[in-house]
Amino acid sequence: MVIKMEHGDLEINLKVLKKLAYIATRESYGPVNIASESFFGKLFGEKEEERIKVEELDNGKIVVDLYLEVEYGVKVSEVAKNIIENVSHVLKTIGGCEDVEVNVHVIGIR
16 A cells, blocks of 8 residues: 655555554454454464455555454444444554455354
């Protein structure tokens, strides 16, 4: 992702945005685990941060996909809404992204 600045361009790697999304998700209420969507990811235990998908579309839009396990007894819709707001806010304010789409996929309850 490239941000036009007064004295030149600033290029932000998608790994940085992934780290920001990870931190914002962990600071949110409700998620217990960032789960892997793939069988091999579950089998070989990839790091939580690596399980977040961040991609930049041709029009500059940033799309974040989170696969989560949530705590038993929480209202899933409220947890998802909270995470979407937190991740979007962090990516817009700290990451400098203008157009962000966050998709929360709840794949389990613990």
